[in-house]
Amino acid sequence: MRRVSIIGIGDTKMGKLPECSLKSLITEAGNEAILDAGIEKNIIEALFVGNFNSQALCGQGHMGALVSETLGLGHIPTLRVEGACASGSLAFRQALMAVAAGFYDVVLVGGVEKMTHQSTEVVTSAIASASAVELEASLGATFPSIFAMLANRYSYEYGDIREAMALCAVQNHENALLNPKAQMQKKITVEQVLNSFPIADPLTIYDCSLVTDGAAFVVICATNRDVGSAAKRKVDILGSGHAGDTLSIAAKRSLTTLDVTVNAACQAYSMAGIKPEKIDFAEVHDCFTITQILNIEDLGFFNKGQGAEAVAKGKTARTGKIPINTSGGLKAKGHPIGATGLSQICEVVAQLRGEAGTRQLDRSQIGLTHNIGGTAATCVVNIFRKGES
């Protein structure tokens, strides 16, 4: 299996962007990634697209072909990959497999989502299609209600974590203040989180991620193929894992351990040949604040039941032992569903290259991305390292 590197990244401002269309988001992020890689478009051999909602919210399917035509990529093979909120990471993993196997050398991977032009009702219904519709969503089990249940069960098993959950939101908002592309650039306090609009007890509006328009693209390349990109800006893909679980929450083995995270992480660590202690920083799926706490445990950064205390002690802050979501995360950078996984990768690559501006970390040799879909029914974990100059 061949080694594969990232040679270009590009992403849009995230947010409520009424002035942007699907195509303008694609054009901006896609061309930025290609320009960043320093390559001509005509050496791109295939395109993988992550997208969840365009059929439901924009009336446009067949997004592989749409993205290719929009970017002027000619006759290359294209496809769309979908796995709910993990769609972007899944597209990335499929592209990685295709290059690792030798089918292609240079591949473009893009994620895009345009959501904020639709009403809350329409968006909520579209998002609910990522859950077990017949068994759960149709009975009123929305994502906030399901994740609130996980928070309550976690508190029952390991003690109250309400303040630690709020602190995840506070820290992610702090990080987003340093990210000019983040959707929410607003400092918040623990008190504000606790006292804001209730969504599903104990979750308030500040415990929930955002509805976001945005796009993120990366160019990947067989590591030993010289396409003229600056070698010192290459980022190597060390490991990748992909796991699944039941679509319905009712059929899960546990409500306080996300098996998909454990299993995908295990594969990624094994492929990279490293242990969790070696990870310097990570972008972790925080669709809700409770999800971030579960995941930092299930990724092996902290023992089960100790994630909340670690957050409270600042270990996941930007200056902590293992900075989590320096981009601002889904909570504050935004959650453009099909682009989210690729947006995480853009952040990790920027940090590894030392190009993360005012939010640049001191220690950024090995970074991890973690992205889940639905009620933790799909998970992709990737591990990256600064390329050898």
Next chain:
Amino acid sequence: MRRVSIIGIGDTKMGKLPECSLKSLITEAGNEAILDAGIEKNIIEALFVGNFNSQALCGQGHMGALVSETLGLGHIPTLRVEGACASGSLAFRQALMAVAAGFYDVVLVGGVEKMTHQSTEVVTSAIASASAVELEASLGATFPSIFAMLANRYSYEYGDIREAMALCAVQNHENALLNPKAQMQKKITVEQVLNSFPIADPLTIYDCSLVTDGAAFVVICATNRDVGSAAKRKVDILGSGHAGDTLSIAAKRSLTTLDVTVNAACQAYSMAGIKPEKIDFAEVHDCFTITQILNIEDLGFFNKGQGAEAVAKGKTARTGKIPINTSGGLKAKGHPIGATGLSQICEVVAQLRGEAGTRQLDRSQIGLTHNIGGTAATCVVNIFRKGES
């Protein structure tokens, strides 16, 4: 790159099936394929799902996880692949690449679509999302109108082919009479096609493929991995190609040559190391009768401009030089969009094994499947050979 074989197939009756749900279609075809392979479920390492419409027509996304939970496949990685009407073939190709590269040994690939419960208006709108919505569909360019334009241009360049188009429908209906799983089991005549309800001149209702509920699954396996399946029933994947083109018809290079077909076929023939003359029979994408004529030329079975005459002379009939669509094709077997490509593969495997019942061909050593998406914006071609006993 490792060799890969098909070891199991399963498909449902195709048609308007009000008694079947998404889940019942998945259960029937998925379990049939697993049973046919003679394996236990717990050796399946990953699942790839082709689906186009379930978000729009059933309110259910995240189909990888849904199919996995429905079949009880546990914690394996899953994903959905979408490329309009080529979604099933794309899922198959992604699975093939993953096994060829060594990521997995045994993989399940499934396609499913549930469409007939919705109104014609809703279904038409959902299908239109496979085209260039902003540039063409929103201006009234439906798929029948676009393919009618191809037929008119072809006639302008190569002479009248109206009767040959009608004959494609007549032959596919004849073949479907021998396929108990086909949606339309009804003999038709050229006169009936020509005089039936007009859709978009010159296409009548009998020139158009069907709206279909159905599912089709295959189990693939690294050829050298012994999982206990009967070796003599193995079918080897000799070649595979995947090409793309612009989403919009306006931007195409030609209206009478489908570049995606030419390019995907070229890749598949090259990988298989054979020429078109070696293909004994094929399942060819016939969303409209004109599409079948264009494709049998672009696949290299007949010279450009000679497809219509070949059809008129019976060369593509079941007893002809190269039988096309022995299953009945999209026209008469049915077109369950995300399942179509896999349904084609099920037919080719059945023929190669000698298990095609009353429609069994005498000469069936090497078969080909061809599946396009949208206005020929995506194409996958696969070539199969009876496994060595």
